[in-house]
Amino acid sequence: xxxxxxxxxxxxxxxxxxxxxxxxxxxxxxxxxxxxxxxxxxxxxxxxxxxxxxxxxxxxxxxxxxxxxxxxxxxxxxxxxxxxxxxxxxxxxxxxxxxxxxxxxxxxxxxxxxxxxxxxxxxxxxxxxxxxxxxxxxxxxxxxxxxxxxxxxxxxxxxxxxxxxxxxxxxxxxxxxxxxxxxxxxxxxxxxxxxxxxxxxxxxxxxxxxxxxxxxxxxxxxxxxxxxxxxxxxxxxxxxxxxxxxxxxxxxxxxxxxxxxxxxxxxxxxxxxxxxxxxxxxxxxxxxxxxxxxxxxxxxxxxxxxxxxxxxxxxxxxxxxxxxxxxxxxxxxxxxxxxxxxxxxxx
Amino acid sequence: xxxxxxxxxxxxxxxxxxxxxxxxxxxxxxxxxxxxxxxxxxxxxxxxxxxxxxxxxxxxxxxxxxxxxxxxxxxxxxxxxxxxxxxxxxxxxxxxxxxxxxxxxxxxxxxxxxxxxxxxxxxxxxxxxxxxxxxxxxxxxxxxxxxxxxxxxxxxxxxxxxxxxxxxxxxxxxxxxxxxxxxxxxxxxxxxxxxxxxxxxxxxxxxxxxxxxxxxxxxxxxxxxxxxxxxxxxxxxxxxxxxxxxxxxxxxxxxxxxxxxxxxxxxxxxxxxxxxxxxxxxxxxxxxxxxxxxxxxxxxxxxxxxxxxxxxxxx
Ligand SMILES: Cc1ncc(C[n+]2csc(CCOP(=O)(O)OP(=O)(O)O)c2C)c(N)n1
Numbered sequence: 001x002x003x004x005x006x007x008x009x010x011x012x013x014x015x016x017x018x019x020x021x022x023x024x025x026x027x028x029x030x031x032x033x034x035x036x037x038x039x040x041x042x043x044x045x046x047x048x049x050x051x052x053x054x055x056x057x058x059x060x061x062x063x064x065x066x067x068x069x070x071x072x073x074x075x076x077x078x079x080x081x082x083x084x085x086x087x088x089x090x091x092x093x094x095x096x097x098x099x100x101x102x103x104x105x106x107x108x109x110x111x112x113x114x115x116x117x118x119x120x121x122x123x124x125x126x127x128x129x130x131x132x133x134x135x136x137x138x139x140x141x142x143x144x145x146x147x148x149x150x151x152x153x154x155x156x157x158x159x160x161x162x163x164x165x166x167x168x169x170x171x172x173x174x175x176x177x178x179x180x181x182x183x184x185x186x187x188x189x190x191x192x193x194x195x196x197x198x199x200x201x202x203x204x205x206x207x208x209x210x211x212x213x214x215x216x217x218x219x220x221x222x223x224x225x226x227x228x229x230x231x232x233x234x235x236x237x238x239x240x241x242x243x244x245x246x247x248x249x250x251x252x253x254x255x256x257x258x259x260x261x262x263x264x265x266x267x268x269x270x271x272x273x274x275x276x277x278x279x280x281x282x283x284x285x286x287x288x289x290x291x292x293x294x295x296x297x298x299x300x301x302x303x304x305x306x307x308x309x310x311x312x313x314x315x316x317x318x319x320x321x322x323x324x325x326x327x328x329x330x331x332x333x334x335x336x337x338x339x340x341x342x343x344x345x346x347x
Numbered sequence: 348x349x350x351x352x353x354x355x356x357x358x359x360x361x362x363x364x365x366x367x368x369x370x371x372x373x374x375x376x377x378x379x380x381x382x383x384x385x386x387x388x389x390x391x392x393x394x395x396x397x398x399x400x401x402x403x404x405x406x407x408x409x410x411x412x413x414x415x416x417x418x419x420x421x422x423x424x425x426x427x428x429x430x431x432x433x434x435x436x437x438x439x440x441x442x443x444x445x446x447x448x449x450x451x452x453x454x455x456x457x458x459x460x461x462x463x464x465x466x467x468x469x470x471x472x473x474x475x476x477x478x479x480x481x482x483x484x485x486x487x488x489x490x491x492x493x494x495x496x497x498x499x500x501x502x503x504x505x506x507x508x509x510x511x512x513x514x515x516x517x518x519x520x521x522x523x524x525x526x527x528x529x530x531x532x533x534x535x536x537x538x539x540x541x542x543x544x545x546x547x548x549x550x551x552x553x554x555x556x557x558x559x560x561x562x563x564x565x566x567x568x569x570x571x572x573x574x575x576x577x578x579x580x581x582x583x584x585x586x587x588x589x590x591x592x593x594x595x596x597x598x599x600x601x602x603x604x605x606x607x608x609x610x611x612x613x614x615x616x617x618x619x620x621x622x623x624x625x626x627x628x629x630x631x632x633x634x635x636x637x638x639x640x641x642x643x644x645x646x647x648x649x650x651x652x653x654x655x656x657x658x659x660x661x662x
Contacts, residue, residue, distance in 0.1 A: 035524030036596040051524030051596040075494035075530040076461050076522050104460065107495065142380025142432070144443040146459030314660050318443030319432035320380050321650045 003200035009058050011169035011201045012134075012190065015176035016059065016096060018205050020066050023094060026180060029072040029081055030054070030098030030134075034063035037073045055100055056136070056195060078108035082133075086116040086185075089131040094180060099135040101143075102151045102189060116185045117160030128183040132176070137165075138229060138279060139316045139327050140193040148316035148323075152189040152227075153278070153285040156257030163187045163257040164210060167231035169199035171254060174208030181207060191229040191279075213260035215267065219249035221344055222273040222337065225264055225290055227253045230277040236330040237337065244345045256286045264290060265298050272303035273340045277328050282310040307336045348556060353621035354630065356398050356555055360390040360609045361634035362423065363414045367586075369638050370413065370430060370444075374590050378646075380432055383444045386414030388585035391608035392517050393418040395558025395580075396485060399566055405453045405471040405484040407464030411517075411584070412457025415487055416447045419454045427641040433648035440651040441659075461522075462492040465501025465514070472510035472575075483569045484512045485562075491522020493536045502577065506543040511569035513562065516579040517552065520603075523588045524596040540577040552580025553608040556615070582608075 006014070020026045036042040036051030043049070048068060053060030063071040074081040078099065085097035099108055112133065119127040139148040156163040162184055166172040172190070179186040216231060217238055226234040231252045238248035249267050253259050268274050274294055278287035287308040294306055309328045317323055348356075367387040374383050386393070389411070397418035400406070408415040416426055421437060429436025430444045437449050448456035455471060458464055468486030475482045492498065493516055505512045516536045520527050533539055540547025546568070550557040558580055565576035583603035587594045597604070616622045622630075 032523045032525055036526075038526055038529040039596045039598065041598055042595065049595070051593075055523065073525055073529070075525075076491045077494045077496065079496050106460065107462070107497070142382075142443070144381060144445055144459065145441075146445065147381075312657060314657060317441045317651075317656055318380065318438075318446070319434075319436075319440035319651045321653065322432075322441065322656045323380075325653050325656050 004203060005198045006169060006201050007195065008169045008172050008197045008199070009056065009195040011173040012176055013058050013060065014201070015173040017062060017065070019177060019180040020062065020070065022205070025092065025094045026096065027070045027072060027088070027093055028059055028062060028096045028098070029074060029085055031074055031076050031100055033059045033098055034068065034071050034073050037068065054098065056192065078104055079110065082108040082111040083115065085131055086111045086129060089116070089129045090119060090127050094130040096132045096134055096180065099133060101147045102135040102137045103146050103149050105151060112155070112161065112185065113158055117158050121160060129185045130183045131185045132179045133185070133187045135187065135189050136192045137189050138191040138193055139311070139323055142318065142320065142323065144318040145315040150280040150311065152187065152256050153280045155187045155189070156286060157284070161185050161187060161257065162210060162255065163189065164255050165189050165228040166254065167228050167252050169197065169201045171208050173201050174206050175210065175254065177205060178207035178210050182210065186210070189228070194229050208254070211255045211258055211260060213254055213263040214252045215249060215263065216252045217248065217250040219247035219271065221247045221271055222275065222341055223249045223251060223267040223271045224275045224277060224333070225251045225253055226277040227256055227286060228279070230279055230328060233277055233328060233330050233333060237333045240330065240334065241337065241341070246341050246344050253286070259286065259290065261293060261297070264294065268294055268298045269301045272301055274302070275307045275309060275333060275336060275340070277309045277333060279311055279328055282308065282313055285310060304340045307340065309333050309336055348559065348621055350621050352398050353616045354626065356394045357612060357616060357622060357627060358630050358634060359394045359397070359418045360555070360612060361631050362637055363390045363393065363417050364609055365635050365638040366413055366417060366423065366641070369642050371586070371590060373431070373642065379430055379444070381443055382589045383430070384411040384589050385584070385586045386411050388608070389517055389519060389552070389582045390414055391555040391612065392515065392552050392558055392580045392582055395555040396515055396562045398559055399562040400453070400483070400485065402452055403480070404482045405455055405468070407455045407468045407471070407484070407486045408457045409464065409487055409489055409492070410445050410457060410459055410461065411489070412447055413444070416449070416454055416457065420452045421447065421449045421454050423637060423641045424644040425449070427645040428648045431645045432650070433645055434651045435644070435648040439655055441655065462488065462495030462497040464488055465497045466504070468512050468514070469501050469505040469510055472505065472512035473508065475511055481570060482511070483566050486512060486514045488514065488516055489522060490516060490518040490520065490527040490536060491525070491530065494530055502543045502545070502575065505575040506545050509572060509574035512575045513565040513569060514575060514577045516577070517582055518579055519582050519584045520601060521588070521596060526596065535579060537577060537579040545575045545577060547577040547579070549579045549581065552582035553603055553606045553611060555608065555612050
């Protein structure tokens with residue numbers, strides 16, 4: 001049966017809508033998640049029209065359906081409303097709290113780092129924090145140094161926080177629904193430059209397991225582990241190398257914390273070679289973590305060094321050519337791959 | 348107001364407006380990456396404040412920072428090139444619209460982080476005070492930014508340390524699509540000043556002279572060692588939050604909606620004999636030309652060298 005195709009962003013909207021429909025305790029809270037609060041002409045017959053529906057339009061229509069009690073516009077006060085979301089999650093609600101750009105975490109970090117992530121542990125297992133933090137990462141749209149960072153790895157380094165990074169519309173919907181169902185603090189990080197990407201998404205309610213990677217493409221010579229948008233870079237590389245007779249396995253990590261060691265190790269044990277692509281800055285990120293674990297647990301299976309392809313150790317530049325040079329792409333991965341597979345290529 | 352001051356103000360107001368109109372035009376043509384937040388409509392605030400400042404005074408700005416930068420004396424060609432991501436930009440094309448800056452002109456940067464400037468301005472004022480300089484720091488911020496926790500921390504700190512800083516709120520009634528009257532529990536930003544034991548004044552932000560006078564008093568106070576002042580300027584942005592915004596939240600009866608601070612100032616300046624009609628006309632055409640030249644300059648400026656990606660991470 002031919003499946004319906006919708007965009008990455010529509011898949012996320014649909015999942016939030018379904019979760020709110022299913023459970024009254026799910027609320028959406030953030031800056032301009034509706035927009036236009038108390039603007040008279042945006043209320044007709046007691047139905048609210050949103051002015052933004054989120055700056056990227058991902059929550060469009062939700063205020064009309066669920067009202068301003070459940071789709072809550074906040075003042076621009078990330079620390080305040082993130083704290084409130086943690087407090088509400090600990091006491092009976094299941095908030096989705098939106099951080100418009102992950103870069104704004106500077107103002108909202110404490111509620112995650114010191115409160116939400118640690119309460120259950122410190123309270124002897126008595127608290128649950130069913131909070132989904134929706135946020136946006138990634139370069140590629142000319143948004144410059146304070147609106148383009150890739151910070152999921154930083155969130156992932158906090159014990160008590162799970163971090164999900166979908167690479168396609170199907171996973172986006174299923175992972176979002178799984179995140180909202182979980183009784184844990186989950187950061188759901190979306191790459192803004194793939195919002196328009198379309199893919200098959202079933203209409204019904206379904207979940208994708210958090211903590212489970214997916215093998216997007218099977219192969220036998222080289223494993224490429226990738227995250228979010230970088231999965232598409234990996235697939236592009238795989239297609240190119242396949243022509244040279246090199247068979248690539250692409251693993252989409254999907255959850256970056258805690259990431260799926262089993263699937264990654266199994267793949268590396270099969271192929272003996274590993275490249276990890278991560279758009280984060282090159283140190284202390286998910287790619288270096290994957291590399292260190294694989295070096296530890298699959299050393300004997302490796303036929304070459306583990307390679308990581310990341311952004312450089314700089315802020316995200318604004319100029320179009322510099323930004324392009326900043327983001328990992330197929331060419332950069334191919335260059336690195338050459339070192340690993342030179343002996344495999346068919347002449 | 349002195350003739351010299353009025354001429355300067357009128358020139359800067361026009362440069363800002365023409366600048367924003369050109370940015371709007373070339374953004375529409377796809378020549379500017381990312382997004383832009385235009386200052387058109389709020390010119391009276393930047394120029395009224397900056398007419399009281401010198402190069403050696405500091406300002407912190409916002410995501411809506413082009414007007415502040417022009418009024419603070421940043422090179423207009425360099426600004427336009429920066430916004431287009433070119434090599435000759437003030438930041439070598441690495442910052443863009445939201446990060447236009449020139450520290451040599453006392454311009455500590457537009458800022459992509461709403462509410463990012465309160466502490467920075469307090470810090471600049473701390474330098475001024477500690478180094479014994481006869482200067483002030485001005486923090487521009489929006490009504491939306493006034494609800495960040497940093498507002499409280501910055502104002503309180505500046506007050507207890509008696510820092511020579513002036514907090515200038517540009518209340519254009521909206522933070523993106525959220526009205527100030529919804530987002531703030533207090534009716535005005537100015538009234539919060541009393542909690543920090545500093546004067547809080549509210550002025551017509553469409554009237555340059557009102558802004559100019561309020562700033563003069565605040566500077567006097569700051570330089571006399573009496574600490575900060577909060578000035579709230581009521582204003583309005585002519586365009587959307589960013590280019591492309593449908594502006595569904597605006598309504599016909601928004602106050603200040605039909606006012607234009609540049610037209611108002613021209614009328615007042617001519618009436619008071621500060622500037623003649625001929626002078627006003629020639630300022631307008633000169634400003635238009637300045638900005639057209641800036642676009643031409645920026646268009647031919649090359650893209651930055653790729654090696655610059657790795658430069659200036661550290662000193
Ligand atoms: C910390 C932070 N939160 C949110 C944003 C997104 N944002 C950019 S501008 C803006 C509205 C700011 O409103 P205001 O301070 O009134 O300034 P105005 O845009 O009206 O000039 C918002 C929410 C941001 N850039 N930084």
